[in-house]
Amino acid sequence: MDVTITPLKCLVRIMFLHLFSCFVLLMITAMVSIADDTYTSTFQSLRDGQTHVSTGGTFELGFFTPEGASNKRYVGIWYKNIPVNTVVWVANRDTPLTDSSGVLKITSPGILVLVDHNKTVWSSNTSSPAQNPVAQLLDSGNLVVIDKSDNVDPSAESFLWQSFDYPGNTLLPGMKLGRNTITGFKWFMSSWKSPQDPSQGNYTFQNGPKGYAEQIMMEGSVMKFRTGPWNGIRFSGAPHLSPNPIYTYNLLFDHDEEYYSYKLLNRSILSRLVLAQDGLVHRYTWIDRTQEWFLHLTAQLDSCDTYALCGAYGVCNIENSPACGCLKGFSPKYPKDWEVMDWSNGCVRKTPLSCNGDIFQKYYGVKLPSTEQSWFNTSMNIKECEMKCTKNCSCTAYSNLYISQGGTGCRMWFGDLIDITIRNFTKNGEDLYIRMAASELPTDNTKINGQKVRIVLIITSMLSTSLLIFLTIYLRKKQHQKHGKVWSSKKEDLELPLFDVASIIYATNNFSENNKLGQGGFGSVFKGMLRDGREVAVKRLSKHSRQGLDEFKNEIMHIAKLQHRNLVKLHGCCIQEDEMILIYEFMPNKSLDFFIFDHTKSMSLDWRKRFDIINGIARGLLYLHQDSRLRVIHRDLKAGNILLDSEFIPKISDFGLARSLGGNETRAETNRVVGTYGYMSPEYAIDGFYSTKSDVFSFGVSVLEIISGKRNRGFYNPDHSLNLLGHAWKLYTQGRSIELLDTSVGDSTIRLEEVLRSVHVGLLCVQQNPEDRPSMSAAVLMLSGEGALPQPQKPGFYTERNLSEIKVDAAPKPCSANEVTFTLLEAR
Structure with missing residues (x-):
C-alpha cells in the first residue's frame, strides 16, 4: 500500500485539525458560558x-x-x-x-x-x-x-x-415607596436635575408620615402635591388610578413595613413610573408598534392638585371659574386677595363653633384633606366615628378610613382642613363630614349630633312650595294626564339648580327663532345668555311630545351627577308654568355630524382632530360604563349626539334614552326598542337586549363615520351594495383600509398607523357577537397603541342590500343635524 503523503493531503489534514481544535474551543467556551x-x-x-x-x-x-x-x-x-x-x-x-x-x-x-x-x-x-x-x-x-x-x-x-x-427617578415593578416602621428606612423617588444631569433634583415623591397612608410630592422641604389617603381601593385624590390590563397596585402593610408597589400582569409589557424634573409623576408604557414610550397617565390631573391652592377651608373644583371657593358656612379670610386670584390665606367660619349642637355637613366624593393633623382607627365603623368626633370639640371633620367592603375604619381631623378637592367622583369616592355651627342653614344629609336632618332645599316661587313636593306633584300630574303613569321622583336625583321661567325667557329672548339651534322629536333647542354672562343651550320640551317627557326624566336621573370632560354638562332645569326645560353648557361648534358629513366643513377636521375626537368619545363612554355611580348605557350614541366645544373637544349629550344597570348586571331586556337606525347593535334592534356592548357597537359605527366622513345608513358605493360597515370590512380584508379615510383630510397630519389602528378598532367594536366586541376600557387602550389587536369578525348587519329599486344619489343632499330617533314596540 502506498502511504506516501502528498503536500495536498498534508494541507488538508492540517486544516481539518485546525478546524476541529476551533470547534472544541468553541464548545468549551459555550459550556463555560452556559x-x-x-x-x-x-x-x-x-x-x-x-x-x-x-x-x-x-x-x-x-x-x-x-x-x-x-x-x-x-x-x-x-x-x-x-x-x-x-x-x-x-x-x-x-x-x-x-x-x-x-x-x-x-x-x-x-x-x-x-x-x-x-x-x-x-x-x-x-x-x-x-x-x-x-x-x-x-x-x-x-x-x-x-x-x-x-x-x-x-x-x-x-x-x-x-x-x-x-430608587432614582424611576419606579419599576416590584420597587417600593414607603418605610420600614422599625428601622425608619425609607424608599422614595427623587427627580433628576435635568435630562443631562442625573444628580438628585429638587423633587422627591414618597409616602406621607407614618400612618397617613398617602403619597406626597416635596420640592425641597415644601409639599407641592398629595394623592390623598389610601381608601382600600386607591388614593382618594387619584380617580385615574383604577384597575387596568397592564398592572396591579396596592398599599401594603407587611409586618414591619408599609409601602406602595405595583406589578405587571404581563411580563412582556414594559411599564415604568417616572418622577420628572418639573415634579410631575408620569406612567409610561412601551409600544412596540410605534417604537416609543406612551404616556399612560399623569398623577397630577390639573391645578387643583397643587397642594393647599385654596388655603384653609377652601375647596378646589376645576369645573368652576375661579376654581377656588369656600366651604359652606365659610367666607374668604381676605376678600380683596381673592379678587386677584390669591387664595392662599383660605377661608374662615362665618359663625364660630359652640361644640354642643354643632352640625356636620356631608360632602360627596372628595379628595380628603391633608392628614397631617388627623387620627385614625381601623376597627371603628362610621357610626362610632361620628359619635367620637361629635363628643370631641376639637374634631373638625370625620370620614371612613376604607371604602372597600362597605366602609370600615375611622379618620378624624383636628385643626384647619387643608387641600380639599371636589371632583364629583361617582365611583370609589369618599364622603367627608365637616363640623359647622348649628345656625348655618342645614341642607339635605346634614347631621346634627348624629341625627340626619331631612331638610329639602327651598325654592322661591309664588307659592313658596318645597321643591321636592312641587316637582313630584307636577310630574305626577303630567304623567297622569299624558300616560296614566306615575313617576316616583327620588330626591337624590334632583340635586341640580332650578331656574325660573322668567330667567329663561330673558336668556333666549323669549325663545326667539333667531336663537334657535335645532329641533327634534322632544322639542327645540335655543341658544341663551344667562344674567351672569354664561352662554347656555336651552332644551325646551314640546308640550305635545310624548317621548320628550321620558327624555326629560332620564336627563335628570342620569346626567345631573355625571361629571366628565367628555360629557355635556347639565347646568340645571326649569319646571314652572307648564314648562319643562333643561339648561346645558353651550357648545359653539354644534354637533359632530354638522362637520363630518359636510364636504366643505369637514376640511376643518384634520386627522389629529378626528383622532382626538374618537379618543374623547371613548373616554366619555368608559366613564359611563365603568366609573360613573351606576353603569350607564346611552342607547343612542351617534354623531348628532356628540357635541363639540370651542376646541373641538367632544361631549356626549342627550341622555333621554339612557338606562342604568346596577350591581352585577351586565345586560337588560326591553319591550320598547329605541334608538337610531344605522347605530343600533343587532341584538338590541332584533331582540331588545341592551348592554354596554350595545354602546360599543354604536361607538364602532361612529369611529368608522368619523374616519370616512360618510354615514353608515344610506352609504353608497358603485362597486357594491354594502353599507359603511360592510365597505370598511371589505377594504380591511383586502389590505386597503387606508382608502376608507375621508379625502378631505389633509396629508400633513395623517399618521398612517393611527388611521389603520382606528379602522381596526372600529371593526372590532361592530362585530356581530357582543361577546367578541371589546369593552370600552380595552378599546381605549387599543386606540392608544397598547399591544397587538385581535382579528375582527364580520360586522353586524353585514349582508348586502338590494338597491336596484331604490334611487340613491352618489352625492346625497344635506341632512338635518339630527337623524331620526325611532321607537319600535314589539309584543313579547
Whole structure:
C-alpha cells in the first residue's frame, strides 16, 4: 500500500485539525458560558466599556454618558432591547466620573464599589459579611449582591444589598415607596436635575408620615402635591388610578413595613413610573408598534392638585371659574386677595363653633384633606366615628378610613382642613363630614349630633312650595294626564339648580327663532345668555311630545351627577308654568355630524382632530360604563349626539334614552326598542337586549363615520351594495383600509398607523357577537397603541342590500343635524 503523503493531503489534514481544535474551543467556551448563566450570570468586576445583561435579557448594566454631557460617565441600568435609550437607575448619580477609567467591583465583605484611579467614587453597603460575594442583575432590573457560597436563590430576596432599595427617578415593578416602621428606612423617588444631569433634583415623591397612608410630592422641604389617603381601593385624590390590563397596585402593610408597589400582569409589557424634573409623576408604557414610550397617565390631573391652592377651608373644583371657593358656612379670610386670584390665606367660619349642637355637613366624593393633623382607627365603623368626633370639640371633620367592603375604619381631623378637592367622583369616592355651627342653614344629609336632618332645599316661587313636593306633584300630574303613569321622583336625583321661567325667557329672548339651534322629536333647542354672562343651550320640551317627557326624566336621573370632560354638562332645569326645560353648557361648534358629513366643513377636521375626537368619545363612554355611580348605557350614541366645544373637544349629550344597570348586571331586556337606525347593535334592534356592548357597537359605527366622513345608513358605493360597515370590512380584508379615510383630510397630519389602528378598532367594536366586541376600557387602550389587536369578525348587519329599486344619489343632499330617533314596540 502506498502511504506516501502528498503536500495536498498534508494541507488538508492540517486544516481539518485546525478546524476541529476551533470547534472544541468553541464548545468549551459555550459550556463555560452556559454554566455561568445557569448560576444566574454573576460578576465580580465590570470595567468601562463592558456591560452585564440580566438573565432574561431585559436590562443591561454598564457605563454611560447622558446625551449632552460628554465629559461625564455614570454606572447605570437601562432597557436592553429598545432603541430609545432609557436609564432606570444610576449608581453614582451625584459623583460622575470624568473619564473611562472607572471599575465597578465587589469587595470581600460584599460591598459594591466604583473605583476611579484607585479612588472610591461610590459604594453600597451590607448588613453582614460574605465569604464569596458576587453581583447579579435580575431581569426585574434589580442589581443585587449575594453570597455565592450560600447558593442563594435570588427569588427569595436574600440579598446583601439591592438597588431596588435606592430608587432614582424611576419606579419599576416590584420597587417600593414607603418605610420600614422599625428601622425608619425609607424608599422614595427623587427627580433628576435635568435630562443631562442625573444628580438628585429638587423633587422627591414618597409616602406621607407614618400612618397617613398617602403619597406626597416635596420640592425641597415644601409639599407641592398629595394623592390623598389610601381608601382600600386607591388614593382618594387619584380617580385615574383604577384597575387596568397592564398592572396591579396596592398599599401594603407587611409586618414591619408599609409601602406602595405595583406589578405587571404581563411580563412582556414594559411599564415604568417616572418622577420628572418639573415634579410631575408620569406612567409610561412601551409600544412596540410605534417604537416609543406612551404616556399612560399623569398623577397630577390639573391645578387643583397643587397642594393647599385654596388655603384653609377652601375647596378646589376645576369645573368652576375661579376654581377656588369656600366651604359652606365659610367666607374668604381676605376678600380683596381673592379678587386677584390669591387664595392662599383660605377661608374662615362665618359663625364660630359652640361644640354642643354643632352640625356636620356631608360632602360627596372628595379628595380628603391633608392628614397631617388627623387620627385614625381601623376597627371603628362610621357610626362610632361620628359619635367620637361629635363628643370631641376639637374634631373638625370625620370620614371612613376604607371604602372597600362597605366602609370600615375611622379618620378624624383636628385643626384647619387643608387641600380639599371636589371632583364629583361617582365611583370609589369618599364622603367627608365637616363640623359647622348649628345656625348655618342645614341642607339635605346634614347631621346634627348624629341625627340626619331631612331638610329639602327651598325654592322661591309664588307659592313658596318645597321643591321636592312641587316637582313630584307636577310630574305626577303630567304623567297622569299624558300616560296614566306615575313617576316616583327620588330626591337624590334632583340635586341640580332650578331656574325660573322668567330667567329663561330673558336668556333666549323669549325663545326667539333667531336663537334657535335645532329641533327634534322632544322639542327645540335655543341658544341663551344667562344674567351672569354664561352662554347656555336651552332644551325646551314640546308640550305635545310624548317621548320628550321620558327624555326629560332620564336627563335628570342620569346626567345631573355625571361629571366628565367628555360629557355635556347639565347646568340645571326649569319646571314652572307648564314648562319643562333643561339648561346645558353651550357648545359653539354644534354637533359632530354638522362637520363630518359636510364636504366643505369637514376640511376643518384634520386627522389629529378626528383622532382626538374618537379618543374623547371613548373616554366619555368608559366613564359611563365603568366609573360613573351606576353603569350607564346611552342607547343612542351617534354623531348628532356628540357635541363639540370651542376646541373641538367632544361631549356626549342627550341622555333621554339612557338606562342604568346596577350591581352585577351586565345586560337588560326591553319591550320598547329605541334608538337610531344605522347605530343600533343587532341584538338590541332584533331582540331588545341592551348592554354596554350595545354602546360599543354604536361607538364602532361612529369611529368608522368619523374616519370616512360618510354615514353608515344610506352609504353608497358603485362597486357594491354594502353599507359603511360592510365597505370598511371589505377594504380591511383586502389590505386597503387606508382608502376608507375621508379625502378631505389633509396629508400633513395623517399618521398612517393611527388611521389603520382606528379602522381596526372600529371593526372590532361592530362585530356581530357582543361577546367578541371589546369593552370600552380595552378599546381605549387599543386606540392608544397598547399591544397587538385581535382579528375582527364580520360586522353586524353585514349582508348586502338590494338597491336596484331604490334611487340613491352618489352625492346625497344635506341632512338635518339630527337623524331620526325611532321607537319600535314589539309584543313579547
